[in-house]
Amino acid sequence: MTQTGPRRLRNSALDDDSQPQPQPQPSSSTTGMRLIVPLQGIVQGRGGLILGSVIPCAMFYFLQFYLKRRRSPPASNPPSPGNLTDLSRSASRSNLLLPRGRPHVSSRVSSIAKANDSPYYIGLDKATSDPYDRLCNPGGVVQLGLAENRLTLDLIENWITNNLNESILGGGLSVSGIVTYQPHDGMPELKLAMAGLMSQVVGKTVTFNPSQIVLTSGATPAIEILCFALADQGNTFLIPAPYYPGFDRDMKWRTGVELIPVHCRSSDNFTLSIPVLEQAFNQARKRGQKVKGILLSNPSNPVGNLMTRETLLSLLDFAREKNIHIISDEIFSGSTFGDEEFVSMAEIIDSEDADKDRVHIVYGLSKDLSLPGFRVGVIYSYNENVLTVARKMTRFSSVSAPTQRLVTSMLSDTTFIKSYTERNRERLRTMYDLFVDGLKELGIGCTKSSGGLYCWCDMSGLIRPYNEKGELDLWDKLLNVGKINITPGSSCHCIEPGWFRCCFTTLDENDIPVVMERIRLVVEACKSPA
């Protein structure tokens, strides 16, 4: 079964594992206490508490000191705290007797390598390892936690069959022209075609300039590259919350950048309030944190809101006033289905003469064109310096040449792209309506959203207690009893408990009753007196 979504490494496949698994460990002083207390009890009969604790303590600390001196080589590499944590499964005395530890790894590693404890990832793993299939595995876990669009892949497949003879190489068998080194930031033909797609997708209100496009292997590196270019380690970005859980990883892991959530509330339908943004900025300043920019998602993930023209203008004013950047992640801009019109940051900038230097847009083919596997992302910037740096950084994240060729063909077929975008919107709308209506019948409301591949559901009435723990309990029930993976708001840094993101684009219409039935069972169980 093909996997979709991140999975934990299965260590059973690795042989000869004499190496302890990295886990957060009790410190040696805790173990020390475990020794001292019984000793204290033994000695307590003679000499009392003071002698009973001082003597064993002193002995223990001398032992530690002696062993540490013996262990570390006289010269160069003092084991750093991070190293010790990695070394020990349990800080037992036997560990102190090891002549040498494993070679040091960077301080990033222990948080990255540890087992995924976030519900977002645990749920994804579970759904991937036991995926629901109406025919082959009807008892499996339904994946509603991955924003993947399966509704219109058949249209793309047909296009490939009709135009490329199913050839992976993009029509024709020749690899000539694509094997050699290409410009890291993408082939000019693809940039041109991409500019056309982006324009089509935002409703033709903007013309995108191919020379302002930098192509990357997915939107994930696009965001990371912008962070490297705009901010130093320790600098921060303001980010409206709830936000996509992946940002915590994508923006922070290697860049050392911090994120400050700007909380949005259900009373505002989770739209961004400028006064709250201002407050967050000021608080950051008071704490001595340097804010370098704002990261927006528009359409937003996980809520599905579209930013209004007024909000975008206010944001631009705000950024101007504070002299910071704006990164507008518009990866779902082609996946809108409501009555509201989508306004791209590009449209706002077009009508403004000054200050384009602070605006950068991220796009990609993973959502709107359902091609996440192909790794095609875009940085679109108005800042020539940023473009220059980004181009250089794409050497670490380039789009594969055969993919560039195939995608260029497809995007250049503007008739197809136009009809595809329209059909996609229709199918999204249909599925959204069905799903939201189904939830409504269960007494679960959703925010009114107009974009994205998901809906933002209010299950706060079903959680007990009304806090994160209650929310996670419900999440757990839905996953393990209801066999449905949805994303709890706490993974998205939502400040109000009880909200969940449900992606409905991996389903087809026949699956909806099944899903609703499973949710109903869990809902009933929640409502019945404990």
Add this chain to the structure above:
Amino acid sequence: MAIDIVQKPSVGLSKIALSQTHGENSPYFAGWKAYDENPYHEKHNPSGVIQMGLAENQVSFDLLEEFLENNQEATSWGKNVSGFKENALFQDYHGLLAFRKAMASFMEQVRGGKAKFNPERVVLTAGATAANELLTFILANPGDALLVPTPYYPGFDRDLRWRTGVEIVPIHCESSNNFQITLEALESAYDHARSKNMKVRGVLITNPSNPLGATIQRKVLEQILDFVTRKNIHLISDEIYSGSVFHSDEFVSIAEILESRNYKDSERCHIVYSLSKDLGLPGFRVGTVYSYNDQVVTTARRMSSFTLISSQTQFLLASMLSNKEFTEKYIKINRERLRKRYETIVDGLKKAGIECLKGNAGLFCWMNLSPYLKEATRESELEIWKTIMEEVKLNISPGSSCRCSEAGWFRVCFANMSEETLEVALRRLHEFMDRRRNGQVLSME
């Protein structure tokens, strides 16, 4: 009365953005610009600059095309409806299992079956450039040091340092022993790093070496492995040219040595590989980190999200690389052709009075122009380099870009052009050396 013009503060960029560590202002890249502006073409621009600074393998391209023509099922998702869909949606950072298996088996074949590779330890990245950077992020913190033998691939200054903040401390190698890595040089580099208060995290070797075009001998590898074990640091072995060794028995991979030691202390070893050189597919962006350390494998896998290989490409190459008949034939013929090219260029240079380091691998030779330097300095070396670029119209890479401690050495690539073009280049160089001998070249007096 003067009117003050108020400058609006322009919005700032990061230190990384403003730094010069990307290195693209060095001579290595200046030569590329000269080539871009006036590229040689057999018919349309026979007097243009011949690019001999790009290590790209174009000698076996016909074999790839032949495979694709004869194996059409390999290049289509097929009539099977789910083939394309599942492939298009597949973004798992574990990578396609079929492709990982194919990579592991290809790496075994390239080493003549002398080492085994486990697909579970193969982490996929979009090119070796990303693999080297990824490992650096994992093994070191900003300010830490990696020891790298000189001369080394100019791109390392950027790939290992730019975004990671890690330092490179050179392990100086000298022509007196054919630039082999010695224990003294290792110790000296280590001590130098420590004297600057840098924590040394590992040694990074390229085997076969770029730019030397020579494999590292077994006993030297053993010595390096013992050294890193003693110091409790890592060893990264960039084996990107392992399939480009002219005689298969002359290459020893660190994997072989680890196997012979029963993988004792192997958790400090990591291999970087790619299909860009051996298979001539740099445009496809296919690289791998192969680590013997579980924690590094897990971390690298997750971090590879920033540099995944297109699932389309993985699918295509999985079929190509698991076709053992094709890969065996390709590896064998590719080696042969590279060897012939190497002999052509070395003989041609000899006739022109130029010696090269005795090499046995890679897509380039390490040419010695030190007898012709005015002074044994970097400036003199750059003068010759400039002359060769402007008069002889050849772009070659000066040793100083490779941090070579001796002036006058140059890396000359021979596999990114046709045989005819190589002859043209050799002829030009020959004529240039003749002119110089006859005192007709003023700039070198």
